[in-house]
Amino acid sequence: MPAISVFDIFKIGVGPSSSHTVGPMKAARAFADSLGDQRAAVSGIRVTLYGSLAFTGKGHATDSAVLLGLCGDMPETIDPDAAERKLRDIHSSCEIDVPGIGPLPFDPSADLVFEFAEVLPRHTNGMRFDALDSSGKVVRSDDYYSIGGGFIVRGDEPEVQNQQGEPPYPFDSGAGLLKLAQDADLTIPQLVYRNESHWRSTAEVDERLAQIWSAMKSCVDRGLKTEGVLPGRMAVPRRAAKLCRRLQERDDNSGLDTMDWVNAYAIAVNEENAAGGRVVTSPTNGAAGVIPAVLHYYDRLIPDSDDAGVRRFLLAAGAIGILYKINASISGAEMGCQGEVGVACSMAAAGLVAAFNGSSLQIENAAEIGMEHNLGLTCDPVGGLVQIPCIERNAMGAVKAINAARLSLHGDGSHKVSLDQVINTMRQTGLDMSTIYKETSQGGLAVNVPEC
Ligand code: SF4
Structure with missing residues (x-):
């Protein structure tokens, strides 16, 4: 059974995409690190992006992410200002400084290839890294795949598990999770907490949950204050700050202010993400606003909410993310x-029910409705x-998540469609x-809406 932690699902990273920015940066860094003894023979590097990475890589900053990864950067520690400077230097000098090797000639317009006609076998988000010697001969070539949510795999190797050993309550289905919780007389958040405490101390579990929540709050706060337009040809204006001001100034409560605030929280996060800011991948960057928005709804708009409720939320939501x-x-x-x-x-939806101390069946029901x-x-x-x-x-x-939680909390947890059935249907x-x-970006809105 795969050993996946809630901290594999919730990760602090950078925008705009977990699969097209975070994953490729990690893959490029992993390739550079893996060169080992072959470094002395390397005189150049070529990177080819395939499938979805080729089609939407420019808009999702995959090209920049790969260059920064080759320079040794990682999404969780990267300094966005220094990254801007590094990228400018690479493009102007046509050189890239690879740790352990030093400066190599690298012309992004020739050495970073967008391959539209081919897809690598394992996943549409494929990348090929070639290390070349002075005669242009390939001395090492590895394929990497960015398989969603910032996770990467190399070639046909199994996915590397970040957690070592099986936790006390291993689960790989909604039904299994419910049974384990019932048999052990634990709530779902309690069960997940015990699993997490198997991989690290309880103090570290608490600290990392607090870090995730703190990063979400910082992201919402930045998004609610920042004005201007987002990067890209469309020059999309940022809306969260304006919406926040209107809500603060309004004295007639329409009864739907709660929904307006939830909108503002979510938009704040996704504007930060679109601008390449720091977000919590949850479970992806494109979808990074949903969970912080619902958590802020719980934290700021529900009387008697507390930090224990926030922890229950993250643990239950993480369990559902693991199942998907x-x-x-x-x-x-x-x-x-x-x-x-x-x-x-x-x-x-599941997290909110857990924050409200709903039953395990209600948590599973809310997750099912949400999908x-x-x-x-x-x-x-x-x-x-x-x-x-x-x-x-x-x-x-x-x-929609708040509505799913409310629908579930008004019932007793019994329902016709199970979470496992809906995951399989998805x-x-x-x-x-x-x-x-x-x-x-070959169909739907992408072809029916002019870019500018
Ligand atoms: S439409 Fe959805 S899946 Fe596609 S990039 Fe946007 S958030 Fe991600």
């Missing part, structure tokens, strides 16, 4: 947007940018979906 990762995919390039915003909605009404959701970003429809879509996903729908709706 194991049984389907959290990659928009494989599943369409149902695999990103749909999964985030399902996770957030059932996102089935078939396509990915068709205009201009290949993670902006339209992505930013508003997170607001819609957050509102997977099948994703497989059946045309590739033009899977992060290629």
Whole structure:
């Protein structure tokens, strides 16, 4: 059974995309690190991007991510200002400084290839890294895949597990999770907490949950204050700060202010993401606004909310994310947007029920509702940018998650469609979906909306 932690699902990274920015940066860094003894023979590097990475890589900053990864940067520690300078230097000097090797000639317009005609066998988000000697001969070549949510794999190797050993309550299905919780007389958050404490101390679990929540709050705060337009040819104006001001100044409460605030929180995060800012991948960057928005709803708008509720939220939401990762995919390039915003909605709905101390059955029910009404959701970003429809879509996903949680909390947890059935349906729908709706910007809004 795969050993996946909630901290594999929630990671602090940079925008705009977990699969097209975070994953490629990690892959480029992994390739540079793996050269080892071959470094002395390397005189050049060539990178080829395939499939969805070729089609939407420019809009998703895959090209910049790969260059920075080759320079040794990682998404969780990168300094965005220094990264800008590094990228400018690479483009002006046509040289790249690879750790352990030193400066190599690298002309991004020739050595970074977007291959539109071919797809590598394992996943549409494929990358090939070639290390070349002074005569241009390949001394090492590795394929990497960015398989969604910032996870990467090399060639046909199995996915590397970040967690060592089986936790006390291993689960790979919704039904299994419910049974384990019932047999052990634990709530779902308690069960997940015990699993996490198997891989690290309880103090570290608490600290990392607090870090995730703190990073989400910082992201929302920045997004609610920052004005201007987003990067890209469309010059999309940022809206979150304006919406926040209007809500603060308004004295007539329409009764729907809560929904306006949830919209503002989600849009704030996804505007930060679109601008390449620091976000929590949850479970992806394109869908990074849903969970923080619903958590802010709980934290700021629900009387008597507390930090323990926030922890229950993250643990339960993480468990649901693990189920999608194991049984389907959290990659928009494989599943369409149902695999990103749909999964985030399902996770957030479950998390909110847990924060409200709902039962395990109600948590599972909320997760199921959160996905059932996102089935078939396509990915068709205009201009290949993670902006339209992505930013508003997170607001819609957050509102839908709150509604799913409420529907579940008004029931007793009994329902006809199980979470496992809906996850399986999402997977099948994703497989059946045309590739033009899977992060290629070849269909839907991407071809019907002019870019400027
Ligand atoms: S449409 Fe959805 S899946 Fe596609 S890039 Fe936007 S958020 Fe990601």
